[in-house]
Amino acid sequence: MSVYLGYTGSVELDRDSTDAPLETVLDPSDVNVSRRRFSVDFNVSALITGDRVEIATVDGSTLQLVSGHNHPDGAWYIHIDDVGGIRLYDQFQASLSGQQGDALDLVTPSAVQNITIQTKNDRYRFMAKIRDFELTTSRDTVDLTSLGNEFRSQYEQGLISGQGVLNCLWESSPAFIGPGYRPGQAEFPSYLARLVVRVQQGADFNGRFFIYAGSIGQPESVWYEAKCIVTNVAVSVSNEGAIETRIDFVTSDQIVLKQGRPPVYLLQESGDYLLQEDGSPLLQED
Numbered sequence: 134m135s136v137y138l139g140y141t142g143s144v145e146l147d148r149d150s151t152d153a154p155l156e157t158v159l160d161p162s163d164v165n166v167s168r169r170r171f172s173v174d175f176n177v178s179a180l181i182t183g184d185r186v187e188i189a190t191v192d193g194s195t196l197q198l199v200s201g202h203n204h205p206d207g208a209w210y211i212h213i214d215d216v217g218g219i220r221l222y223d224q225f226q227a228s229l230s231g232q233q234g235d236a237l238d239l240v241t242p243s244a245v246q247n248i249t250i251q252t253k254n255d256r257y258r259f260m261a262k263i264r265d266f267e268l269t270t271s272r273d274t275v276d277l278t279s280l281g282n283e284f285r286s287q288y289e290q291g292l293i294s295g296q297g298v299l300n301c302l303w304e305s306s307p308a309f310i311g312p313g314y315r316p317g318q319a320e321f322p323s324y325l326a327r328l329v330v331r332v333q334q335g336a337d338f339n340g341r342f343f344i345y346a347g348s349i350g351q352p353e354s355v356w357y358e359a360k361c362i363v364t365n366v367a368v369s370v371s372n373e374g375a376i377e378t379r380i381d382f383v384t385s386d387q388i389v390l391k392q393g394r395p396p397v398y399l400l401q402e403s404g405d406y407l408l409q410e411d412g413s414p415l416l417q418e419d
Contacts, residue, residue, distance in 0.1 A: 137345045137355075144263055144299065145395075146320045147339035148184060148254035149360075155179055156191070159246045164198065169236040170218035171198065173250065177217045181327050183228050183320075184252050185210050191247040198248075200238035208253055209237065225258075229321075257341060257395075261319040262304040264377070268297040268342050268357055270388055295359060295384035297342070299325070303368060303376035322378045329363040336363040337385065341395065353393050360386040 157173040164171045180186065189206030190196050196205055199221060209221040210228035220236040222228040227235040272293050305323035328336045343356040365381040 139265070141343075141345045141347075142266075143343045143346045144260040144266055145257040145341040145343070146260050146324075147257045147341075148181075148252070148324075149335070149337035149339065150254050151252045154187075154189075154249035154251035156247070156249050159198065159242060159248050161242050161245070164239050164241050165218070166239050166241055168218075169233055169239055170214065170220050171239060172218055177213050177219065178331055180211060180213060180219075180250070180252070181324065181331065182212050182231065183210060183225060183324065185225075185254050187251050187253045189249050189251075191249060194246070196248065197240060197242040197246060200240050212236070257339070258320045260299070260301070261321050262302040264300045264302060266297060266299045266342060268295060270295045270357075293388055295357075295388045297361070297382055297384075299380040299382070301378050301380065303378050322380065325363055325380050326366045326368070326378065329366045337361070338363070340382075347394075354395060355390075355392050356395070357388060357390055359384040359388045 155173075155175050157175055159171070159173075163173070185208060187206060187208045188196060188198065193205050195203055196207060199207060199209070209223065210225050212220045212222065212228045212231035214220070214231065220228075220231060220233070221239075222236060224235075270293060299322075301322040303323070304321045325338075328338065338361055339359075340361045341356050341358050343354060345352065345355045347354045361382045362385050363380060363382050365379075367379045367381075369377045369379070371377075
């Protein structure tokens with residue numbers, strides 16, 4: 134009989150991508166070349182530090198923003214500072230720290246440009262500093278008396294819903310590197326705290342909740358996979374211990390229990406996926 138121990142579990146998060154882009158007017162005065170930052174007209178709370186965004190011109194002209202970039206669009210990671218300024222980075226880890234020296238060089242646009250900014254997150258990352266997590270699945274009963282036989286057969290088993298809790302040590306620094314985590318590839322509890330107060334795009338994320346996370350030469354992984362919405366974040370501050378946070382969430386789509394090997398995609402040196410001709414990521418096994 135096999136027994137799983139808690140330290141073999143983990144949680145991976147994938148930031149949700151937006152369906153509709155955010156529009157803004159980029160004026161030459163909005164770009165501060167010396168400080169490598171620029172500003173936008175909409176509320177920057179719609180974006181979160183670490184988001185990967187695609188910036189494009191509305192009319193298809195060359196995007197005059199990043200030095201040496203001669204295309205109508207481009208994708209980068211962002212860091213939002215305390216006053217709402219945005220810096221662009223090639224690497225996720227660099228965007229979390231937000232150092233000016235690591236940011237991409239910018240250029241001042243020669244004229245006003247209408248641009249769109251859309252989040253394009255497409256990668257799962259480990260959740261750092263988790264003490265424990267709980268995921269509950271249940272089947273809701275449905276009143277079928279008013280349904281015909283054809284529709285009744287579709288809903289007679291009820292609807293599956295879920296909810297869960299993540300208990301974490303508060304962490305907002307990219308300096309954390311622990312067992313099982315790759316440097317610069319971990320999400321932090323502070324992200325979910327920012328996510329719950331984001332109004333314009335909602336508080337969605339995609340989650341993988343590993344009961345057992347196997348590696349090469351070990352038994353296959355077992356995990357739940359679901360789309361989730363953060364509903365509550367509580368931060369507990371004690372003068373005698375570490376700051377802790379409790380994150381409550383509910384599932385908003387199908388819940389799947391999987392067993393096997395999570396898909397692994399080939400990456401470029403920049404950290405982006407290596408894409409196939411149809412635009413989908415290339416699996417390592419292919």
